[in-house]
Amino acid sequence: GAGVSQSPRYKVTKRGQDVALRCDPISGHVSLYWYRQALGQGPEFLTYFNYEAQQDKSGLPNDRFSAERPEGSISTLTIQRTEQRDSAMYRCASSLGRAGPALNEQYFGPGTRLTVT
Amino acid sequence: AQTVTQSQPEMSVQEAETVTLSCTYDTSESDYYLFWYKQPPSRQMILVIRQEAYKQQNATENRFSVNFQKAAKSFSLKISDSQLGDAAMYFCAYRSARGSGGGADGLTFGKGTHLIIQP
Numbered sequence: 001g002a003g004v005s006q007s008p009r010y011k012v013t014k015r016g017q018d019v020a021l022r023c024d025p026i027s028g029h030v031s032l033y034w035y036r037q038a039l040g041q042g043p044e045f046l047t048y049f050n051y052e053a054q055q056d057k058s059g060l061p062n063d064r065f066s067a068e069r070p071e072g073s074i075s076t077l078t079i080q081r082t083e084q085r086d087s088a089m090y091r092c093a094s095s096l097g098r099a100g101p102a103l104n105e106q107y108f109g110p111g112t113r114l115t116v117t
Numbered sequence: 118a119q120t121v122t123q124s125q126p127e128m129s130v131q132e133a134e135t136v137t138l139s140c141t142y143d144t145s146e147s148d149y150y151l152f153w154y155k156q157p158p159s160r161q162m163i164l165v166i167r168q169e170a171y172k173q174q175n176a177t178e179n180r181f182s183v184n185f186q187k188a189a190k191s192f193s194l195k196i197s198d199s200q201l202g203d204a205a206m207y208f209c210a211y212r213s214a215r216g217s218g219g220g221a222d223g224l225t226f227g228k229g230t231h232l233i234i235q236p
Contacts, residue, residue: 015118033223033224040229041228041229042121042210042226042227042228042229043224043226045222045223045224045225046223047223048222048223056222056223059223065126073123074134086119089160089164093162094141105164105167106134106164106224108161108162110160110161111160
């Protein structure tokens with residue numbers, strides 16, 4: 001079946017512009033996660049959803065970052081007034097959202113490479 | 118907050134040999150999960166192996182096995198019979214087991230170890 005998809009795969013934007021990154025999880029997956037991965041670093045947790053409810057946004061760096069999942073499926077991560085330090089790979093993952101590590105395995109998308117010039 | 122430390126930025130091993138990647142973590146929780154992810158040059162994130170903290174038996178997946186030392190908060194990955202396709206970044210990750218059945222906390226990753234396979 002289809003995996004997690006993200007679009008666009010690459011985004012170049014000018015400092016000060018807003019960007020919207022999209023994630024389409026695996027069908028039927030309840031939980032959806034956003035991560036940011038700087039070059040040479042491990043992914044850093046940003047936020048996650050169960051269905052349409054945002055459960056934890058403690059990882060969002062500041063109030064320029066927001067995320068939504070209005071119908072419990074596709075999610076959008078929005079960065080307002082982008083800055084050069086926002087340049088990174090933004091990854092989405094989804095999981096069944098059940099108890100236990102095997103059933104709650106996170107499947108990662110290919111990521112969106114964001115470059116702010 | 119939990120932290121994950123991978124002290125080896127880069128490791129090199131001869132093809133067919135065995136290599137061990139180290140990982141330590143810090144947590145005050147007693148119930149959690151640990152993972153090793155592989156990130157090849159394609160930059161996909163691929164789950165290699167998982168370990169439940171309440172299980173004493175070390176997890177194994179074919180050529181991949183872990184040495185889980187709960188008291189020492191250590192979780193190393195052993196790759197036997199290394200193959201060229203094993204060349205990648207390897208990330209150790211932690212996840213709390215506090216999450217309800219409807220979902221769980223995000224993963225906390227280490228900075229990764231770049232594994233080089235010498236032919």
